[in-house]
Amino acid sequence: MELLHSGKVRDVYADGADLLLVTSDRISIYDVILPTAIPDKGKILTQLSLWWFEQLADVIPNHVISSTDVPAEWQGRAIRCERLEMVMVECIARGYLAGSGLKEYERDGAVSGVALPPGLIEGSKLSEPIYTPTTKAPVGEGHDEFMTFADVQQKVGDDAAQELRKVTLEVYRRGQEVAAAKGIIIADTKIELGYAKDGTLKLGDELLTPDSSRFWAADEWKPGGTQRYLDKQFLRDWSSTLTGWDRTAPGPEIPDDVVEATRNRYVEVYERLTGDKWS
Incomplete structure (x- = not known):
């Protein structure tokens, strides 16, 4: 191989x-x-x-x-x-305001060109999920940047852009519906899409995991502050307590207790969603 x-x-x-x-x-x-x-x-x-x-x-x-x-x-x-011709757009759906989406909103009153009402705060639920695509930066070559829908249309064409948005929002809607029944909020998620040889659009990479999504405990959700994360945001929050790390490589070593707490969150979200015990 x-x-x-x-x-x-x-x-x-x-x-x-x-x-x-x-x-x-x-x-x-x-x-x-x-x-x-x-x-x-x-x-x-x-x-x-x-x-x-x-x-x-x-x-x-x-x-x-x-x-x-x-x-x-x-x-x-x-x-x-299967080998897919991957779409060079990060397809992201947001149903709640957090992370980079929150920062973009605080600066522009919009995310990826989608205008949002004033007065929203961290953790606010949006009236309806929005499609907020970003660029795909190669590993080690900078950060993904927000794209407007017009940017996506220019990159892949109107028909493909419409399909990407529709699929991304439907995957999020269905995923959120399933997760809600298990007491979990999916605040946002990123999916990877690509085309098979016959032209069919398909999901690739990973789907609705703690790496690609923000998972919150629904019974503890309260807008206006940090939620109880069931994903790697816990690790980001830990890193923000460090002094001297400028978020560039090399990254810091993770202490054993933080490793265990991070693993526990991954296990918890797996067990709550699937109903299976992780062994």
């Missing part, structure tokens, strides 16, 4: 006509890979993505060929998948 790409979290190998997507225990914040791994993270992300791909199969097809036809050393953390 040939290693085609090593990303912040995933390694992509060519295996004949297929790809092998291998999820590591690496973790990144602010586009910086930290030197400390989170045990079981790769398996949790892979298994949760597979669960979501199945839940949303009637919304949009996905790239999965097999989760078992993979080398033994990668069992549980690898997916054999």
Whole structure:
């Protein structure tokens, strides 16, 4: 097998006509890979993505060929998948105001060119989910930047842009509906989309995981401050307490107690969503 790409979290190998997507225990914040791994993270992300791909199969097809036809050393953390021509746009849906979306709103009163009403605060629920795409910055080459819908139209064409927005919002809507029944709010999520050889748009990469989404405990949600995160925002908040780190590589080592607390959040969201005990 040939290693085609090593990303912040995933390694992509060519295996004949297929790809092998291998999820590591690496973790990144602010586009910086930290030197400390989170045990079981790769398996949790892979298994949760597979669960979501199945839940949303009637919304949009996905790239999965097999989760078992993979080398033994990668069992549980690898997916054999179809090659897609990936769309070079980060497709993001937001139903609540947080993170970079909040900062953009505070500056412009809008996110990705979508105007929002005045007076919203951190954690505010939006009247309806919005599509807030960004650019895709290569690893180590800067940060993703917000795009307007017109920017996406210019990049991929109007028909494709309309489809990307429609699919992204429907994936978010369905995901939020499922999660709400389990006591979890999905504040926002990022999905990866690509085209198969026959032109079909499909989901790739990961889906509705603690790396790609903001998960909040619904019974503790209260606009106006930090929520109880069930995702890697916990790690971002920890890093903000450090002095001397300017959010550039190399990242700081993660203390054992923070590693354990981060892993516990990944396990909790997996168990609450799927109903299965993580072992």
